[in-house]
Structure formats: structure tokens, C-alpha cells
Amino acid sequence: MLSRLAESFFWMGRYLERCEATARLLLEHHQLTVQQHSVSEIEAVTFLTKLLVLEPEAKNVEELIAQVYGTESHASTILGALSATRNNARTIRDAIPGDLYEALNSAYFAGLAENPNPRLPGTVLRSQIQRLAVINGVLEWIAPRDQSFDFLQLGRSLERLDLTARLVAAGYESIWPDQGPATMLRSVDALGTFVRGQIPLTGKRAKGFLIGDRIFPRSIYFCAQTAEHSLRRLKERDDSIYRDIALLRSELEFADPNASESSQIRIATRATEVAASTSAHVSAEFFRPAGSIIWSN
Amino acid sequence: MKSAFDEFFPFETVDTNLLPLLTNLLNLGSAGLIERGKIRDTYLSTQGITFTLSGKERPLSVDLIPRVINAHEWNTISAGVKQRIRALEAFLADVYGPQTIINEGIIPRQLVTSSEHFLREAYGINPANGVRIHVAGIDLIRDESGTLRVLEDNLRCPSGVSYVLENRRTLAHVVPEVFGNFHVRSVEEYPEQLLRALRASAPEGVSDPIVAILTPGIHNSAHFEHAFLARRMGIELVEGRDLFCKGGYLYMRTTSGPQPVHVLYRRIDDEYLDPMQFRPDSILGVPGILNVARAGNVTLANAVGNGVADDKAIYPYVPRIIKYYLDEEPILPNVETYDLQIPDVLNHVQKNLAEMVIKPVAGSGGYGLVIGPSATTEQLKEISQVIADNPRGWIAQPVVNLSTCPTVLSDGEVAPRHIDLRPFAVNDGKDIWVLPGGLTRVALVEGSLVVNSSQGGGSKDTWVLQPKSEKIVVSNENASEVPSGPSIAGSVTARETGPEVLTNARLQQQEEQQQQDGRPTC
Numbered sequence: 001m002l003s004r005l006a007e008s009f010f011w012m013g014r015y016l017e018r019c020e021a022t023a024r025l026l027l028e029h030h031q032l033t034v035q036q037h038s039v040s041e042i043e044a045v046t047f048l049t050k051l052l053v054l055e056p057e058a059k060n061v062e063e064l065i066a067q068v069y070g071t072e073s074h075a076s077t078i079l080g081a082l083s084a085t086r087n088n089a090r091t092i093r094d095a096i097p098g099d100l101y102e103a104l105n106s107a108y109f110a111g112l113a114e115n116p117n118p119r120l121p122g123t124v125l126r127s128q129i130q131r132l133a134v135i136n137g138v139l140e141w142i143a144p145r146d147q148s149f150d151f152l153q154l155g156r157s158l159e160r161l162d163l164t165a166r167l168v169a170a171g172y173e174s175i176w177p178d179q180g181p182a183t184m185l186r187s188v189d190a191l192g193t194f195v196r197g198q199i200p201l202t203g204k205r206a207k208g209f210l211i212g213d214r215i216f217p218r219s220i221y222f223c224a225q226t227a228e229h230s231l232r233r234l235k236e237r238d239d240s241i242y243r244d245i246a247l248l249r250s251e252l253e254f255a256d257p258n259a260s261e262s263s264q265i266r267i268a269t270r271a272t273e274v275a276a277s278t279s280a281h282v283s284a285e286f287f288r289p290a291g292s293i294i295w296s297n
Numbered sequence: 298m299k300s301a302f303d304e305f306f307p308f309e310t311v312d313t314n315l316l317p318l319l320t321n322l323l324n325l326g327s328a329g330l331i332e333r334g335k336i337r338d339t340y341l342s343t344q345g346i347t348f349t350l351s352g353k354e355r356p357l358s359v360d361l362i363p364r365v366i367n368a369h370e371w372n373t374i375s376a377g378v379k380q381r382i383r384a385l386e387a388f389l390a391d392v393y394g395p396q397t398i399i400n401e402g403i404i405p406r407q408l409v410t411s412s413e414h415f416l417r418e419a420y421g422i423n424p425a426n427g428v429r430i431h432v433a434g435i436d437l438i439r440d441e442s443g444t445l446r447v448l449e450d451n452l453r454c455p456s457g458v459s460y461v462l463e464n465r466r467t468l469a470h471v472v473p474e475v476f477g478n479f480h481v482r483s484v485e486e487y488p489e490q491l492l493r494a495l496r497a498s499a500p501e502g503v504s505d506p507i508v509a510i511l512t513p514g515i516h517n518s519a520h521f522e523h524a525f526l527a528r529r530m531g532i533e534l535v536e537g538r539d540l541f542c543k544g545g546y547l548y549m550r551t552t553s554g555p556q557p558v559h560v561l562y563r564r565i566d567d568e569y570l571d572p573m574q575f576r577p578d579s580i581l582g583v584p585g586i587l588n589v590a591r592a593g594n595v596t597l598a599n600a601v602g603n604g605v606a607d608d609k610a611i612y613p614y615v616p617r618i619i620k621y622y623l624d625e626e627p628i629l630p631n632v633e634t635y636d637l638q639i640p641d642v643l644n645h646v647q648k649n650l651a652e653m654v655i656k657p658v659a660g661s662g663g664y665g666l667v668i669g670p671s672a673t674t675e676q677l678k679e680i681s682q683v684i685a686d687n688p689r690g691w692i693a694q695p696v697v698n699l700s701t702c703p704t705v706l707s708d709g710e711v712a713p714r715h716i717d718l719r720p721f722a723v724n725d726g727k728d729i730w731v732l733p734g735g736l737t738r739v740a741l742v743e744g745s746l747v748v749n750s751s752q753g754g755g756s757k758d759t760w761v762l763q764p765k766s767e768k769i770v771v772s773n774e775n776a777s778e779v780p781s782g783p784s785i786a787g788s789v790t791a792r793e794t795g796p797e798v799l800t801n802a803r804l805q806q807q808e809e810q811q812q813q814d815g816r817p818t819c
Contacts, residue, residue, distance in 0.1 A: 011795030034469040034476045035483070053792045075794045084795065091798045122470035123336055126343075162792070178483045195531030200489050272790045279793055 001147050005092050007287040009148045012088040013155030019081035020132040021163045021188070022052065026068045026078070027125045028187045033061050036176055043175070051170045052076060062118035069116055078128065082111045097142045100135065107131035147234060154230040154282065158275045161223035164188060165271035168210050168220070168264065173203025181206040188218045207264045211271075212252050220271050224249040227278065234286070241281040248274045299441040302700040303713055304364060307443060315365055319703065321474040322362060327709025333361055334705065337471045346463045348750060349518045358755040359464045361472050361705045364716060364737040365479075368764035374445065375731040377629030378435050378722050380619060382729050385452060385606045387622035389429045392605060393419050403621050404614050408638075411689050412611065413659045414453075414604020416567060418574045422591050422601060426498050426726035429600035431562070432491065434458075434736075437629065437718045439700035446632045446697070448717065450607040450615070453599060454564050457736040457750075458487060458721045459522035462529075464758040465734075480763035482733040487721070488529035490732075491562075494725035498596045499559045506559035509533045509549060511540070513565045513581045523564050537565075542585035547595040560596045561586075567601050609658040609692045610636070633695055637688035646693040647685070650677045653693045655684060668746060670696055699746055702757065704739055715740045716757065717748050733761040 025048070033044045045064045049056050054076060058064040070077020075084045086108045093101055110131060116124035143149050167187060172180035181203045185191040193216050194201065194209050213219040217226075228249050231242035239246070248271060255267070305315050325333065341347070341356035348357045366374070391398050392409055399406045409415055434455025436448040461484050469476065492508065499506030512523035514536055527534035539549050540558065548555035563570060569579040571587045589595045605611065613634040616627045635653075637643045646653055650669050657665040667680045684691045701713035720735035737757040738748035748754040 007796065008798065011798075014793075014795065030473070031466060031469045034473040035465065035481065037476075037478055037480050053790075076792050087798045088795065119474060120336070120471075123340070126340075179485060182485055192528050192531070195488070195529060197531065199492055199531070276790055276793060 003287050005095055005148065006151045007283075008088040008092045009095075009151035010155040010282065010287070012085055012092075013152035014159040015075065015081045015085040015088065016132065016135060017156045017159040018076070018163070019078055019085060020129060020136075021160065022068060022076075022078045022081060023125050023128050023132070024189065025052070025163075025167075025187045026065065027122060027129070028183050030061065030065065030121055030125075031186075032176060032179055032183050036179055038178075039175055047170065047175065051166055065116060065118040065121045069121070072112075078125075079111055082108055095148060097138060099142055100138045103131070103135045103138050107135060150230040150233050151286075154227055154234070157223040157226040157230070158279055160218055161220055161227065162272055162275040164210050164218055164220050164223065165268040165275070168207045168268040169272070173206070177203075184210070190216055190218060204261050204264070207261070207268075208257060208259070211264060211267060212255055212257065220268070221249065221252040224252060224271070224274075231278075231282075241278070241285050244274045244281070245278050299698055301698040301713070301715065302439055302441055302443045304439075304700055304702040304716070314367075317477045318363070318365070318475050318479070321477055322472065322705075323711065325472075325474075329709075330361060330705050330711075331707075331709040333471055334707070334709075337361070337467060340467060340470055344463075345521065346460070346467070347521050349516060349520060350750075352516065357460050357750060358741075359460070359467050360739055360755055360757045361468070361475070362703050362711070363468060363475060363758040363760050364702050364718070365760045365762065366718075368762050370445075371733065371761045373628060374437065374718075374720060375733075377445075377447075377627070378433075378720050378731050379729040380623065380625060380628050381435060381447065381450065381615065382430055382433050382722055382724060384615070384619040384622050385433075385450065386428070386430055386724070388618050389600070389603060389606050390427065391622075393422075393602060398618070398621055403617055404611070408610060408614075408689075409605060412605045412608045414567070414602065414608055416602040416605075418587055419600065419602030422587070422597075423593070424498060424600055425500050425593065425596055428494075428498050428598075428724050428726045429603055430606075430724055431494055431498060431598035431600075432458075433722045433724070434719045435629075435722070437720065438632070438697055439718075440632075440697050443700075445629060445718075447615070447629050448632055448697075449609065449612060451719075452603040452607040453566065454519075455719070455721065456519040456522055456564070457719055457738075457756075458732070459525040460756055461721070461732065461734050461736050461759065462487060463525070464756060468758045479760065481760040482763055484732060484734040487723075487732050488526060490723050490725075490730050491526070492530040492532070494723045494730075495560045495562055495596075495598055497725040497727075498598060500593050500596060503559045507532075507557060508560040508562065509535045509540075509558050511535055511537065511561050511563040511565060511583075513537075513569070517564075519564065526562075537579075537581045537583050540583045540586070542583060542589050545589055545592045545594055547583070547586060547589045558595060560598060562598045567604065570597075570601065604659075609634075609656055610638075610689065612692070632697055635693040637684050637691055637693060643685065643688055647681050650681060652696055654696050655680050655691055655693050658690055658692055666747070668696065696746070699740075699748070702737070702739065704741070704755075704757075712743070714743070715746050715748065718759065734759045 029048050041060055045058050045061060046056050048064060048068065049058055052068065054067060058067045068077055070079045072079055072083040074080040086104050089096060089101055089104050111128060114124050167184055172184045176183065181201050182191060184206050185194050190209065194206065198205060210219055212221045214221065216222060224245055228242055228245050231245065235241055305312055305319065337359065338356060346356060347354045388398065398404050399409060430452050432455060434451040434457065436451065437445050438448045439445050465484055495508045496506050509532055510523055510527050512520060512534055524534055533549065535549055541548055547558045547561065549558050565581050568575045569581045571582050571584060572579045573584045574587045587601065590597050613631065613636055616631060619625055619627050635642045635646050637646060653669045655667040667676060699715040699717060702716045703711050704714040705711055716737050716739045718735050718737050721732045723730045737759045738750065739755045739757055740746060740748045741753065741755050
């Protein structure tokens with residue numbers, strides 16, 4: 001397939017995931033700040049901007065909502081990621097199912113139209129998450145499982161891996177010992193799955209789950225596995241591009257389930273690095289092969 | 298009737314601690330409150346937070362104004378609830394065992410044996426860790442003088458705890474501004490505490506017990522709660538048809554064959570539980586389960602036969618029960634109650650019916666209750682005859698004007714409405730844990746004293762405030778500076794972004810190209 005198409009599929013997957021993940025993070029973080037006042041507002045706010053690697057502009061929760069909901073031009077915000085998803089889809093409109101574009105468009109226009117009330121963000125964020133779920137549903141049942149899907153899946157799982165890793169490393173439980181672990185799990189909608197498997201809920205267990213759970217699709221392990229599968233399908237004979245991710249996956253697969261919290265943080269940090277290096281390998285291999293001439297940008 | 302105590306305006310003036318809460322809410326104006334009401338209704342129905350009334354699923358309306366309990370008062374409530382449960386546990390162990398309290402004449406034998414819920418079938422079922430009341434809901438009301446009193450005990454299948462947890466999230470979603478700077482104690486711990494207690498009650502020798510919840514099915518009014526608890530505890534929600542007994546053990550039917558069940562948190566009534574022992578026509582229960590329990594191979598939570606301890610005719614004796622088993626004075630007083638089996642008392646009640654509440658002893662959910670002041674003369678005449686015919690079946694209490702709490706009405710106005718409180722407690726055999734919060738039910742009709750959700754009542758989020766001394770100190774010392782926070786490992790790695798797909802240069806050229814293409818050809 002065309003490099004340009006491959007790249008757009010890859011980034012469509014990444015931004016789609018980023019948009020959903022950020023909306024959920026913000027939603028749960030808002031619940032936390034409303035209910036828990038054990039830390040100062042500025043600390044709670046900075047916690048999230050730091051997690052999302054945004055400038056520490058927001059000084060209170062309302063500003064945080066506005067900043068994280070963001071603008072079209074900032075791709076690490078909700079609106080920015082949504083816009084970037086759609087832009088990528090626009091350039092490959094011919095290659096994606098009609099339903100997908102339609103679902104994406106309606107999510108995009110609704111996202112533009114309904115800026116969340118900074119004091120009452122829940123409603124808008126929830127409907128946003130719902131609309132993104134429709135897009136993912138269309139992908140699941142209509143998109144053909146060719147290379148385009150592999151690129152999309154790869155982007156989605158790398159982005160998810162990166163975000164789950166950042167969530168693990170953020171330190172929710174040390175700041176909010178009461179509700180931090182549950183918030184961490186809720187931010188990826190994992191609370192139900194977690195409690196079915198184990199009790200009690202502690203920060204360490206929650207992190208252990210997010211790192212290594214075998215069946216939850218948003219755990220670092222699961223994402224690494226999915227990304228590795230996609231890469232193997234794309235480039236079966238050359239293991240150089242999937243070596244990093246495969247090593248991470250096997251490390252997680254055989255990791256000590258009772259690893260200390262510091263080693264949990266260490267592995268999460270490593271996962272973030274692997275996501276970046278894999279993304280770079282993929283880009284070099286498929287999107288911008290050596291010697292390609294770039295006319296603009 | 299004496300005027301009611303108001304939770305926000307005790308002693309006629311507003312509680313200054315609660316002023317910011319009210320101000321934040323009233324600033325929304327009545328149009329704002331109506332809008333928030335709509336947001337809440339949508340949220341509750343899309344989230345499926347409902348209860349079923351007469352076969353119809355409907356949201357359990359939660360009021361926008363929470364009910365607030367200060368730390369000091371909560372200590373009393375919590376201690377009082379624990380005390381009551383300890384005493385009632387001892388009472389149950391006694392009446393289904395040696396019956397010393399009866400033999401010593403503290404409680405009339407006839408009162409116990411005539412209780413509809415005193416089950417001979419429960420005799421000889423000895424729970425592994427001695428717990429019969431795994432979960433209790435003790436209904437409290439506040440009288441005109443501001444004293445909290447126990448209205449009734451619920452030791453069978455008290456429901457409503459799911460709304461306690463959901464109400465908190467709903468309020469944070471719908472009216473985050475009311476939370477202001479209040480330090481409210483979290484209620485999220487409940488499912489974990491309950492599961493811990495249920496596991497602790499497992500039959501002896503079972504180290505990793507399988508716990509399940511037994512529900513009557515989706516048509517039950519509390520089905521949402523059953524599903525909620527199963528999901529939050531991570532255990533199976535089963536119906537009677539999913540279970541069977543064989544060889545003295547209880548199993549559930551699964552895709553990988555029969556799986557044992559060691560603890561069954563059953564949310565169906567005793568009489569439906571086992572068609573071999575109770576109602577033979579029950580299709581909700583599990584034939585033979587009582588014998589499995591008797592053999593000590595499954596723990597039923599709550600235990601069978603608990604109804605004798607929350608029988609409304611036993612209720613007036615609870616202070617004596619506390620005194621007898623614990624040698625303590627009750628921390629939470631009862632509401633004055635008339636035993637109609639004493640002829641003089643019956644006579645007195647019949648003469649003063651208009652100032653009494655008459656309740657059936659076996660009833661729950663507010664069914665069958667007659668409130669004197671609001672009853673018609675015919676109704677009073679009728680009930681006078683009914684209680685004379687069956688004095689064991691009824692109790693009478695003076696009407697207590699329940700305390701009120703400001704409540705948002707459907708037109709966006711705020712007015713006082715009567716409320717009660719149901720704290721929930723979990724007994725794991727070593728300790729009784731009281732959930733810091735509870736279900737506050739509110740009678741939405743002006744002047745009404747009936748708060749039951751089955752009678753059209755609503756609910757309120759119930760806040761227990763953190764004790765002032767325990768207020769957690771803001772963890773960064775210089776709050777004015779942007780804190781460096783804990784080290785976020787990933788923060789050094791920037792988040793990647795893809796290439797700009799719609800660059801201005803390309804956009805412009807592509808547009809121009811289009812114009813040329815679009816020129817009409819001759």
C-alpha cells in the first residue's frame with residue numbers, strides 16, 4: 001500500500017485512541033478533584049497536565065478542563081486528537097469504509113459544537129466517549145483486515161501502551177491513597193475486570209494489573225502483544241523493527257508478579273521509551289523510507 | 298404536631314458550615330437547577346441506575362442537595378449501629394440455640410415463637426464464623442428535638458447500598474459545585490469490605506471460597522443493586538436455576554461443569570429460598586440448599602431466620618436485648634412503641650389513633666402502614682378493628698415528625714422535605730464496619746412522612762465529613778508554587794505527533810488546481 005496511506009492509518013489509530021483515553025482520564029480526574037480535597041487544587045491540576053505532558057498552564061480545575069479539552073491545533077488535547085484523527089481520515093477517505101468516515105465526522109462536529117462547561121464537564125465527555133466507541137465499533141466489524149488495518153491497530157496499541165504506561169508511572173496512589181487506585185483503573189475502564197480477578201484493590205496491585213494483565217486489552221502487556229502481532233504481519237522476515245516491542249512483551253510475560261513498586265515504575269518508563277522507539281522504527285521503515293524527498297514540512 | 302427539625306437550619310438559623318453548599322447551589326437559579334435535574338435524569342437512565350417499581354424500571358431520583366452529617370455525630374451513629382448489631386447477633390444465636398433470654402423471662406416466649414420469621418428450620422444451622430447478620434441496614438430518623446432514633450432494623454436483605462455509591466458519582470457529575478471544599482469521606486470501600494466479610498464467613502476448611510450473589514432476577518425491584526454488587530465485587534450473579542445441590546454441596550452450572558459455591562449472598566427472602574423447606578411453589582430458590590447449609594458446606598448470608606430479630610414486635614425489646622447481652626445502655630434510642638397485646642395499651646392506642654402510626658409487624662417497604670393524622674375517619678375505624686382482631690400483627694408508634702432537609706423540587710424551587718437515614722454495616726465476625734455514609738431517603742411530596750422508594754420516595758447523597766483533626770495536610774508545603782509532584786517517569790518523553798496532513802501550502806495549491814479544473818470548457 002501507499003506509504004502515505006499507511007502513515008495516515010497509523011496516525012488515525014493513534015489519535016483515535018489518544019482522544020478516547022484523554023477524555024476518560026479527564027472525566028475520572030474531574031470526579032476525583034470534586035470528591036477528594038486532601039490535596040491542593042493546583043497539585044491535582046498539575047498532576048494531570050504533567051501526566052499528559054501539557055504545559056502547566058491550568059491553575060484550577062476549570063482551566064484544566066478547558067486546557068485538556070483543548071483546541072484543534074494541539075494534538076495532545078481531546079479536540080486536537082479528534083481533529084487529527086479526522087484529518088488523517090480525510091486524506092484516505094477512499095480507503096476507509098463510508099460508515100467510519102460518517103461516524104468520525106459526527107464525532108468531530110459534535111466535539112466542536114459542544115465545548116464542555118468547565119464546571120460541569122461530565123455530560124460532554126461522556127457523549128464524546130460514546131461517539132468514539134461507535135467509530136471503534138465500525139472498525140471492528142467493517143474494516144477489512146488487510147495491511148491498512150495492521151497499521152491502524154499498530155498505532156492504536158502503541159498509543160494505548162504509551163498512555164497506560166504514563167498512567168502507571170503517574171503516582172495516583174501516593175497522592176490519593178483512598179481513591180487513587182480506583183481512579184487509575186477507571187481511567188481505562190478496568191475496575192470491573194480488575195475486581196473479577198483479584199482483591200483487595202491497592203495501588204501496587206492496580207499497577208501490576210495495568211502492566212501485566214493477560215486479558216485486559218489496555219494493559220501494557222496486551223498492547224505490546226497486539227503491536228507485535230501487527231508488526232509481524234507487516235514485516236515477517238525482518239525482526240529489527242519489532243525487536244524492542246517483542247523484548248518488552250517477553251519481559252512482561254515472565255515478570256515477577258510481586259515486583260516492587262519501584263520496578264513497576266521502571267518498567268512503565270521503559271514501555272514509554274519502547275513505544276517511542278518502535279514508532280520511530282516504523283516511520284523509518286514504512287512511511288519515510290531512506291532517500292525519500294520531502295518537499296514541504 | 299411539633300415542627301420538624303431541619304438538617305440545614307437547626308435551631309431556626311442556618312448551619313454556617315453548610316452555608317457555602319447552599320449558596321453554590323442557589324447561585325444556579327431555578328432555571329439552572331431545572332437544567333441540572335435534566336442532566337441528572339439523563340445520566341441516571343443512560344447509566345442504568347434504576348429500581349423497578351410495579352414492573353417498570355425507573356431511575357432512583359437523587360436530589361441535588363446532599364445530606365451532611367458531621368464527624369462527631371457520625372461517631373455516635375457508627376457506635377450505636379455497631380452496638381445494636383452485636384446485641385442482635387447475640388439474640389439470634391440465643392433464640393436459635395439455648396434460648397436463655399426467653400428462659401430468664403426477659404422476652405416473652407410467646408412473642409418469639411409467634412413471630413412469622415422465627416423459623417424452626419433455622420435451628421441447628423451454625424454459621425462458620427458465628428455471623429448471621431453479614432449486612433445490616435439500620436433505619437434512623439431524627440425527631441423534633443434533633444435526637445436520632447432507630448426506627449427499625451433490617452437484618453434480612455437490606456437494600457439501597459448501591460445508590461449510596463452511585464449517588465456520590467452522580468452528584469460529582471451533575472453538581473460538582475456543591476462539593477466545594479468539603480472533606481467528604483469516601484464510600485467506595487463498601488464492595489471490598491462486603492466481599493471480605495463474605496469470604497470470612499466461608500465454611501471451615503475452605504481457604505479460597507467462591508462467593509456468589511443470588512438474585513430473584515431482573516424483575517426484582519433491586520436487580521440493579523444485585524448486578525452492581527456482583528460487578529464491583531467481581532463475583533458471579535446467579536439465579537436459582539443456575540444452582541443445584543448434590544451430595545451435600547452447592548454448585549453452579551458453568552461452561553466448564555459444576556463449580557462449587559461456598560458463600561451465597563442471597564438477596565431473596567427466606568420463604569423463597571428452598572422449596573423443600575419453605576414455599577414448595579418457589580421457582581426462585583434452590584431445592585435442598587438449607588440442608589447444605591446445615592451440613593456446614595455453604596454459608597448463607599444473611600442467615601435464614603434473621604427476621605425474628607427485626608420483627609417490629611421484638612423491636613420495643615431491643616434496648617432490653619442490648620442491656621441483657623452487652624450490659625450497656627443503648628447509644629441510639631428507640632422510638633416509643635406500643636405493644637398492642639397488652640389490653641390497656643391497645644385501648645389507649647385505639648383512643649388516640651389520630652396521633653399514631655400503625656404498622657404491620659411483618660411488613661416492609663411502607664406497605665400497609667396507616668398514618669393517623671393523614672388517615673380518613675373510615676380508615677381509622679377500620680384499623681381500630683384490625684388491630685383489635687390481631688394485636689400481635691401490628692404495632693403503634695406516636696407520629697414522629699421526621700427531620701427535613703432542603704430539597705430541589707421539579708420546578709427548580711428549594712423546599713424542606715422529610716428524610717430518614719439508613720446506614721449500612723458489614724460484620725466479618727471480628728469487627729463490624731459501618732459504611733461512612735448511608736442512604737438518605739426523602740419523601741418528595743410536601744408534608745409526607747413516607748420515604749420508601751417503593752412509595753415514590755427519592756434519595757440524597759449522604760456525606761459524612763472528615764473529622765477536622767484528621768484533615769489531611771496539603772502534601773506540598775508551598776502551595777503557591779507549582780509543585781514538582783511525584784516524579785512522573787514518562788514526563789521526560791514527549792508525546793509524539795504525526796505529520797501535518799493538511800498543510801497550508803498544499804491546501805492552497807490543491808484549491809487552485811480545483812478552480813482550474815472547474816472552469817467550464819467551451
